[in-house]
Amino acid sequence: MYEGAVQDLIDELGRLPGVGPKSAQRIAFHLLQADPADVERLAHALTEVKLKVRFCEVCFNVAEADRCRVCLDPRRDLHAICVVEEPKDVVAIERTREFRGRYHVLGGAISPIDGIGPDDLRVRELLTRLGDGTVTEVIIATDPNLEGEATASYLSRMLRDFGLRVTRLASGLPVGGDLEYADEVTLGRAFEGRRLIDV
Amino acid sequence: MHLRHLSVVDFRSYTSAELPLEPGVTTLVGLNGQGKTNLVEAIGYLASLSSHRVATDAPLVRFGATQAVIRGAVVRDGRETMVELEIAPGRANRARLNRSPLTRPRDVLGSLRTVLFAPEDLALVKGDPADRRRFLDELLVARQPRWAGVRADYDKVLRQRGALLKSAAPVLRRGGRRAARPAHVEGVDTASERESALHTLDVWDSHLAQVGSQLLYARLRLLRDLGPYLGKAYEEVSAGQSDTRVAYRSSLREETAGRIAAGEVPEVGELHDEVLASLAEVRGAEVERGVCLVGPHRDDVVLSLGDLPAKGYASHGESWSFALGLKLAAFQLLRHDLGDDPVLVLDDVFAELDTGRRERLAAMVADCEQVLVTAAVPADVPDTLMGRRYAVTLGSVTEVA
Ligand SMILES: Nc1ncnc2c1ncn2[C@@H]1O[C@H](COP(=O)(O)OP(=O)(O)OP(=O)(O)O)[C@@H](O)[C@H]1O
Ligand SMILES: [Mg+2]
Ligand SMILES: [Zn+2]
Numbered sequence: 219m220y221e222g223a224v225q226d227l228i229d230e231l232g233r234l235p236g237v238g239p240k241s242a243q244r245i246a247f248h249l250l251q252a253d254p255a256d257v258e259r260l261a262h263a264l265t266e267v268k269l270k271v272r273f274c275e276v277c278f279n280v281a282e283a284d285r286c287r288v289c290l291d292p293r294r295d296l297h298a299i300c301v302v303e304e305p306k307d308v309v310a311i312e313r314t315r316e317f318r319g320r321y322h323v324l325g326g327a328i329s330p331i332d333g334i335g336p337d338d339l340r341v342r343e344l345l346t347r348l349g350d351g352t353v354t355e356v357i358i359a360t361d362p363n364l365e366g367e368a369t370a371s372y373l374s375r376m377l378r379d380f381g382l383r384v385t386r387l388a389s390g391l392p393v394g395g396d397l398e399y400a401d402e403v404t405l406g407r408a409f410e411g412r413r414l415i416d417v
Numbered sequence: 418m419h420l421r422h423l424s425v426v427d428f429r430s431y432t433s434a435e436l437p438l439e440p441g442v443t444t445l446v447g448l449n450g451q452g453k454t455n456l457v458e459a460i461g462y463l464a465s466l467s468s469h470r471v472a473t474d475a476p477l478v479r480f481g482a483t484q485a486v487i488r489g490a491v492v493r494d495g496r497e498t499m500v501e502l503e504i505a506p507g508r509a510n511r512a513r514l515n516r517s518p519l520t521r522p523r524d525v526l527g528s529l530r531t532v533l534f535a536p537e538d539l540a541l542v543k544g545d546p547a548d549r550r551r552f553l554d555e556l557l558v559a560r561q562p563r564w565a566g567v568r569a570d571y572d573k574v575l576r577q578r579g580a581l582l583k584s585a586a587p588v589l590r591r592g593g594r595r596a597a598r599p600a601h602v603e604g605v606d607t608a609s610e611r612e613s614a615l616h617t618l619d620v621w622d623s624h625l626a627q628v629g630s631q632l633l634y635a636r637l638r639l640l641r642d643l644g645p646y647l648g649k650a651y652e653e654v655s656a657g658q659s660d661t662r663v664a665y666r667s668s669l670r671e672e673t674a675g676r677i678a679a680g681e682v683p684e685v686g687e688l689h690d691e692v693l694a695s696l697a698e699v700r701g702a703e704v705e706r707g708v709c710l711v712g713p714h715r716d717d718v719v720l721s722l723g724d725l726p727a728k729g730y731a732s733h734g735e736s737w738s739f740a741l742g743l744k745l746a747a748f749q750l751l752r753h754d755l756g757d758d759p760v761l762v763l764d765d766v767f768a769e770l771d772t773g774r775r776e777r778l779a780a781m782v783a784d785c786e787q788v789l790v791t792a793a794v795p796a797d798v799p800d801t802l803m804g805r806r807y808a809v810t811l812g813s814v815t816e817v818a
Contacts, residue, residue: 328617328620329577330577330578330580330581330584330585330617330621331576331577331580333580333584335581335584335585335613335614335617336613336616336617337610337613364570364573364574364577364624365577367624368577368617368620368621368624371620371623371624372616372617372620375616375619375620376616
């Protein structure tokens with residue numbers, strides 16, 4: 219244990235995803251020795267991100283206004299929605315330039331162990347978006363792991379009666395993987411090869 | 418295949434040890450508690466990523482050290498592979514194959530195959546269903562490493578579904594009543610909560626059925642293939658007499674469970690539908706108790722000698738021979754399946770057998786590519802089987818001339 223401020227910093231860093239106690243300590247001491255201007259910039263970036271960035275009111279992607287860049291873009295196809303777990307998945311799919319519709323960010327996947335059920339995700343908001351009949355195709359692009367698959371099956375059950383084309387990204391994606399780590403070619407191919415879900 | 422060399426660092430009682438090996442028989446002798454089993458345990462771990470003695474990794478790391486390393490040079494068809502594992506409790510194991518790191522440690526499975534028989538295996542006959550399930554599942558993996566992935570998936574589905582049953586059970590049980598809320602909100606809210614819990618449970622049911630039916634199907638086929646070898650091995654060890662029987666006891670609905678117990682192996686699609694139907698039947702009870710009641714994790718294998726179940730009836734020696742028979746059958750199955758001998762490990766086995774059984778076991782394993790034997794009393798091991806000999810004393814190994 220270190221004294222007050224140092225330990226507080228280590229504790230805070232240690233709560234970040236992917237940062238263990240050892241890395242937290244290393245980062246803390248790095249910051250202690252760093253140029254005050256650098257640390258100032260980091261602190262500023264942290265405050266700014268909380269002040270400026272929020273979630274798009276339509277799709278829950280990160281946005282700097284009420285709506286995100288995708289939702290504001292008039293050229294996007296309003297008939298298709300791609301459902302992903304996290305904003306980082308939007309970035310991954312945008313890189314492929316394969317998809318011209320809009321997104322819906324669930325904010326996670328169904329995982330009872332972590333206490334996450336459908337009501338903790340933005341499922342209801344998705345159903346509301348589909349209500350007016352504009353959207354005709356939903357592409358489910360949750361991660362190709364157990365929780366992502368469970369979320370996909372749940373969604374396809376909920377969407378059964380909407381009369382939509384519901385497809386699931388799958389072919390080519392490594393099972394057990396994370397969408398964001400799939401390379402562009404694989405992800406692009408996964409879009410072309412998406413399959414209809416039978417429920 | 419055979420091991421040409423084993424080295425361990427900070428494994429169990431060893432700070433470090435080097436053990437050169439060759440095909441044929443090698444015997445490790447030494448007094449109680451000197452570290453014989455520790456060495457063969459390391460070999461078993463390298464092959465299966467689990468210990469035959471403990472369920473957690475912490476005891477495998479030498480007391481006071483933070484991680485253990487096991488390294489084995491495996492020779493198959495004249496080609497040598499270097500298999501290396503780092504065990505550090507609290508984080509994932511690291512594995513290397515010919516010095517290149519593997520992303521998933523379980524990808525080393527299949528590089529070394531062993532069949533290990535140890536006193537703990539008496540639990541196959543006398544122990545809990547979990548011991549017998551483990552035997553089947555580990556043999557599945559030894560036969561085809563991809564089953565390690567299916568096993569892991571199944572465990573994950575079970576954990577998720579179990580968590581859901583625990584958390585959703587109160588909501589589902591309540592069925593529309595909830596005290597603390599005003600009456601007008603109550604109805605709608607609880608109903609939708611119930612509905613989403615039920616839908617989610619359906620989703621996990623379908624995953625359990627999908628993965629569970631595959632695992633079940635694989636076990637049934639394995640058991641069917643193992644049966645003939647078992648009968649032969651038991652008879653050879655015990656010199657004639659008695660008929661061994663194995664029957665799979667499934668947690669599925671009665672009718673299907675009956676067919677399976679009689680030795681039928683339904684197609685995987687049928688098993689899938691049966692798992693779903695059986696889950697539907699027990700849903701009330703599952704919600705009541707908050708546990709998964711159907712699936713391969715609830716199954717057992719009933720071992721009998723003639724008409725009597727082995728558990729609770731067989732004598733000590735008969736139980737030993739049965740357990741030994743299962744392991745020798747596993748060896749024969751792998752040998753014929755893969756066209757290659759696994760490494761056979763016999764830990765402290767001879768002390769438990771009468772003279773006739775010792776001699777017959779020695780004769781049975783004489784043609785195996787590599788056999789590793791441990792014994793506290795050298796005289797227990799038939800002379801024909803001694804082979805190369807190492808003395809194990811206080812965590813150090815020396816060859817006996
Ligand atoms: N993590 C550990 N750190 C240090 N020592 C350990 C550790 N685990 C086990 N030991 C020691 O290893 C010894 C047991 O070794 P092992 O089981 O290999 O004995 P053995 O030679 O097979 O004996 P036996 O003939 O009784 O079967 C015990 O003395 C035990 O204290
Ligand atoms: Mg021992
Ligand atoms: Zn948006």
